Amino acid sequence: MTINIDHFSKEQTAILKGLGILLIVLHNFFHNLKPVIGENEFTFSPEIFWNFYHVLQLSPENCARAIFSYFGHYGVQIFIFFSTYGLTRKYYRKPLIIGQFLADRVNKIYFSFLLCVAVYILLGWLKAEIMPGEKVLYWDSLLWKVLLVSSFIPGQALMPVGPWWFMPFIFQVYLLYPWLLKGHQKWGDSFLILVSVAALAAESWINPYLLDHGLNLNYTVFGHLTLLCLGLFFASRDRIKIRNVYAGLALLLFILGSFNAQAWIVSNIAFTVFALSTSTTLFNLLLHSALATRLLMFFGNISFPLFMVNGFLRTPFHHVAEIYNHWWMDNLAALASLLFSTFCAYGLGKMDHRLRAVVRSKS
Numbered sequence: 001m002t003i004n005i006d007h008f009s010k011e012q013t014a015i016l017k018g019l020g021i022l023l024i025v026l027h028n029f030f031h032n033l034k035p036v037i038g039e040n041e042f043t044f045s046p047e048i049f050w051n052f053y054h055v056l057q058l059s060p061e062n063c064a065r066a067i068f069s070y071f072g073h074y075g076v077q078i079f080i081f082f083s084t085y086g087l088t089r090k091y092y093r094k095p096l097i098i099g100q101f102l103a104d105r106v107n108k109i110y111f112s113f114l115l116c117v118a119v120y121i122l123l124g125w126l127k128a129e130i131m132p133g134e135k136v137l138y139w140d141s142l143l144w145k146v147l148l149v150s151s152f153i154p155g156q157a158l159m160p161v162g163p164w165w166f167m168p169f170i171f172q173v174y175l176l177y178p179w180l181l182k183g184h185q186k187w188g189d190s191f192l193i194l195v196s197v198a199a200l201a202a203e204s205w206i207n208p209y210l211l212d213h214g215l216n217l218n219y220t221v222f223g224h225l226t227l228l229c230l231g232l233f234f235a236s237r238d239r240i241k242i243r244n245v246y247a248g249l250a251l252l253l254f255i256l257g258s259f260n261a262q263a264w265i266v267s268n269i270a271f272t273v274f275a276l277s278t279s280t281t282l283f284n285l286l287l288h289s290a291l292a293t294r295l296l297m298f299f300g301n302i303s304f305p306l307f308m309v310n311g312f313l314r315t316p317f318h319h320v321a322e323i324y325n326h327w328w329m330d331n332l333a334a335l336a337s338l339l340f341s342t343f344c345a346y347g348l349g350k351m352d353h354r355l356r357a358v359v360r361s362k363s
Helices: 010-030 047-058 060-091 098-130 139-146 162-187 189-205 207-211 225-235 244-256 261-265 267-277 279-286 290-301 303-313 315-324 327-362
Strands: 003-005 240-242
Touching: 003 279, 010 060, 010 162, 010 279, 010 290, 010 303, 010 315, 010 327, 047 060, 060 162, 060 225, 060 267, 060 327, 098 139, 098 162, 098 303, 098 327, 139 162, 162 189, 162 225, 162 303, 189 207, 189 225, 189 261, 225 267, 240 267, 244 267, 261 267, 267 279, 279 290, 290 303, 303 327, 315 327
Parallel strands: none
Antiparallel strands: 003 240
């Protein structure tokens, strides 16, 4: 279970992102099917674990829905970790020009997001024609999301599409990253420890106050600083090495995070450390299955458009699952939703690529 490698290759990163996006997409589909289990993602409640336990105990045929509902959101932690890990591997020993860095991020992600928003609006207009009496498009929420400020407005972080909370968050990461990188280059690991301790203190003492006012640090970069620091820490090492004792401690903290609020605060770190420590075992298993490797890499390479579209494309499949309310229909509808979202994400990625090619050719 111990990991001891030079660093994650591009292919290995795609494999882990592929696993992460599958966890996320299936979580997004299952997590609000009845009976709702809930998830300790942005807030914590010990009752959610017992909901999970009782579903497994009383109806084990619902194990897929229960597992993805309860654990699937941890796939997001893989993307948060690699956001600073990948950037640090690129910029740690080369100059980072802030203006150019931010422009590259906008060009790489933001315009792809706007294309996804355009598709969402077109589908919303079509739905409004079919269901004229139902409010479909929330224009104020779309505006806050496009302006990347929704996480600072009460009640808007998960509007109008839940997974889109990630867009303002990732641009906050890009704004803060040059400071994190410079601080680590100047003061070393002690800087990362100081930032992480401050973030954990804010989660414990400030976030309860914010929750009472409709806000949440965990919708922003400040709720994930410890994981960002972890990505920077590992990327700046000569090798990535996690001993068995640390992997075991991470697993213990992750388990405790289901019952204890203080342990839950570090459960995202614990999950990531344990997941990384088992990654070499995963890579070794995949050596015996070229098909599984290619499939995970495929999902990893389309993870961004799939992350963007799965939230609103699942609606008709989700509706079918709610009508029948049987475990086999839940699983079948989830698979159909995944396949349809994958097809659309792949097409959206191709469209994005062609539009960029046209713009480059004209310019």
